[in-house]
Amino acid sequence: MAEFDKPSSTEDEYFAREDIEKKRKLALQQAGQLAAQQREDLRKLHHMKCPKCGLDLHTLKKGKVEIDTCFECKGVWLDAGELEQVLHQGSENNGKVMGAILNLFKRS
Structure with a gap:
């Protein structure tokens, strides 16, 4: 009867693999949460x-476009698609929008 109480080595290996897989999944989940944080x-x-x-950047609205600007180094930063919008507005207004933007950053 005692021989039936002891798990076989195949069962031990199966449960060991299951335990390792659970720990691997938990480690991957924790790594993903850490990366997101x-x-x-x-x-x-x-x-x-x-x-x-x-x-700090400051947002200036020029026409329909919000332009991120740095008053310290005179940098102008555009988000995806904003350059095309500025150019399109400039062509509609004979370059007035782009000229106004450039005038903001003229060095004295």
Whole structure:
């Protein structure tokens, strides 16, 4: 009767593999959560900061486009698709919008 109480080596291997797989999945899940948290922390640290000098960016609305600008280093930063919008507005207004943007950053 005692020989039936002891699990076979095949059963031990099966449960060991199952345990390892559970631990692997848990480690992958934890790594994914950590990566997401690190991305969010970086976004908070760098959001609306000038990539050139690190100071705060300010949003200026020119026509329908919001342009991120740095008054310290005179940098102008556009989000995806905004350059095309600025160029399109400039062609509609004979370049007045683009000229107004460029006038903001003329060096004295």
